[in-house]
Amino acid sequence: xxIGIAFFxxxxxxxxxxxxxxxxxADLKAVYYKDGDLFTIGVDGEPRQLTHDGIPKGPLVWSxxxxxxxxxxxxxxxxxxxxxxxxxxxxxxxxxxxxxxPVSSGEAYPFDYIERIQWLTADTIAAAGNVNPSSxxxxxxxxxxxxELTDYLDDTGGPVxxxxxxxxxxxxxxxxxxxxYGREPELDIDYRRVYPAKGVKVTLLTTPAxxxxxxxxxxxxxxxxxxxxxxxVCGLQGACESTALPAGKWDPDENYQIQWNGGRVYLTxxxxxxxxxxxxxxxAASSPPPDLKAAATGLTTGLREQIQKLGGKxxxxxxxxxxxxKLPREAPEN
Numbered sequence: 001x002x003i004g005i006a007f008f009x010x011x012x013x014x015x016x017x018x019x020x021x022x023x024x025x026a027d028l029k030a031v032y033y034k035d036g037d038l039f040t041i042g043v044d045g046e047p048r049q050l051t052h053d054g055i056p057k058g059p060l061v062w063s064x065x066x067x068x069x070x071x072x073x074x075x076x077x078x079x080x081x082x083x084x085x086x087x088x089x090x091x092x093x094x095x096x097x098x099x100x101x102p103v104s105s106g107e108a109y110p111f112d113y114i115e116r117i118q119w120l121t122a123d124t125i126a127a128a129g130n131v132n133p134s135s136x137x138x139x140x141x142x143x144x145x146x147x148e149l150t151d152y153l154d155d156t157g158g159p160v161x162x163x164x165x166x167x168x169x170x171x172x173x174x175x176x177x178x179x180x181y182g183r184e185p186e187l188d189i190d191y192r193r194v195y196p197a198k199g200v201k202v203t204l205l206t207t208p209a210x211x212x213x214x215x216x217x218x219x220x221x222x223x224x225x226x227x228x229x230x231x232x233v234c235g236l237q238g239a240c241e242s243t244a245l246p247a248g249k250w251d252p253d254e255n256y257q258i259q260w261n262g263g264r265v266y267l268t269x270x271x272x273x274x275x276x277x278x279x280x281x282x283x284a285a286s287s288p289p290p291d292l293k294a295a296a297t298g299l300t301t302g303l304r305e306q307i308q309k310l311g312g313k314x315x316x317x318x319x320x321x322x323x324x325x326k327l328p329r330e331a332p333e334n
Contacts, residue, residue: 028319030303031060031069031089032312038069039312040089041303047310050092057085059331062318063119068095069316070125070143071331072114079103082114084127086143096143100127110137116158118330120165124149128158160207161328162214167236169208169217187219187234194238195219205229205250206258206267218265220258222250231258231265231276231283243276243283261289295323 029042036054039047051057056074063070068086075083081101087094101109111129118126120140128138136158140149152159152170159168170191173184185204187195194217196202205220215236222229229250234240245267250256257268266275266289274283300317307315316331317324 026319027066028299028303028317028322028324029066030300030307030315030317031062032307032310032315033057033060033071034310034312038071038087038092039310040069041307041310041312043303045306047312050087050089052092058314059117060314060316061117061119061329061331062089062316063122064325064329065122066318066320070096070117070119072117072127075099077103081109081112081129082127084114084117084125084141086125096146098141098143098146100139100141116330118161118328120161124165126159126161156204156207160210160217162210163212163328164214167210167214169210169219171204171208171219187217187232189217189234189236189238192238194234195221195232195240196223201225203250203252205252205254206256209258209260209265211260212262218258218260220245220250220256220267222252231267231274233265233278241278243280245274245283259289264289292323292326296327299323 026043029040031038031040036056037052038050038057038060040050041047057071060069060071067089069089070084070086073083073085080099080103084098084100085094086096100114110131114127114129116128120126123142123144124140125143126138126140128136131137134155136154138152138154138158140151141147142149152168154170154172156171159170161168167190170188171185172188173186184201186193187204187208201224202221203224205222208217208219210217216233218231218233220229221232229245230242231245232240232242254269259266264275264277266273266286268288273286273288275286276283299322303317304315319325
């Protein structure tokens with residue numbers, strides 16, 4: 001009991017240090033794997049075992065409401081490429097058991113294994129596999145029926161799904177085997193090209209970023225002819241608006257970050273941060289937006305250290321009202 005109280009106090013201190021009140025992390029919990037089985041742990045510091053089969057698992061990811069946990073379970077490749085499983089986070093009861101690329105189907109898949117999974121809605125999960133050095137194939141499954149609903153092929157690491165999980169932004173037109181002169185990068189929303197106009201060549205400087213209401217997508221791009229860079233915002237129906245960025249050299253190999261904060265779009269580069277909103281002709285120099293990933297990392301430090309001491313690996317964290325709640329519910333490859 002004393003250990004639990006001390007651990008609770010540690011989480012309180014860490015949450016305060018990253019600028020979040022403890023109320024925002026009071027329900028913080030994690031799932032992790034150890035010796036092939038899954039365990040959960042909360043602020044009381046007491047682990048609870050959910051599975052008992054000893055079969056290797058991972059990556060792991062909580063559903064957005066914290067009631068379910070999805071993961072990949074090792075399976076013989078003579079049966080399927082991978083095995084997507086969803087369990088109840090309280091009882092460990094299996095809710096879904098989906099074979100990805102079952103051999104019995106006779107269908108050929110362009111990847112050998114699944115690298116990432118992401119909850120999209122309460123009942124849909126995306127599972128992504130690498131096709132080649134530049135392209136990913138992402139399948140979307142209905143966890144209630146096990147049905148494969150759709151798939152997306154992307155040239156830059158997979159589609160970016162909207163916060164409500166209903167839409168996907170994809171960058172295409174630039175597979176790695178295509179010579180530079182033959183590439184024509186484009187931004188698609190739900191399989192529809194929205195930017196740039198056909199025949200216009202641009203360099204996409206960032207991955208797409210969705211607005212919080214899932215109605216718009218932002219990306220930074222440079223026109224190949226004029227060499228002018230801009231923040232481009234496109235709606236679901238394809239109407240796009242550009243806001244000019246400062247003149248200068250924009251390197252496509254640089255790590256530019258684009259994100260929304262309210263109704264503004266922020267582009268962060270090594271030289272500084274610029275932001276704009278609909279109707280602006282020129283982006284304004286700005287302070288960087290809140291770093292939700294850094295806040296979430298700070299919030300989970302204490303629990304992560306506790307899991308490591310227990311011999312656990314590959315944790316995923318959840319809370320109802322903290323920085324974690326604003327991030328996509330996705331898990332990378334183990």
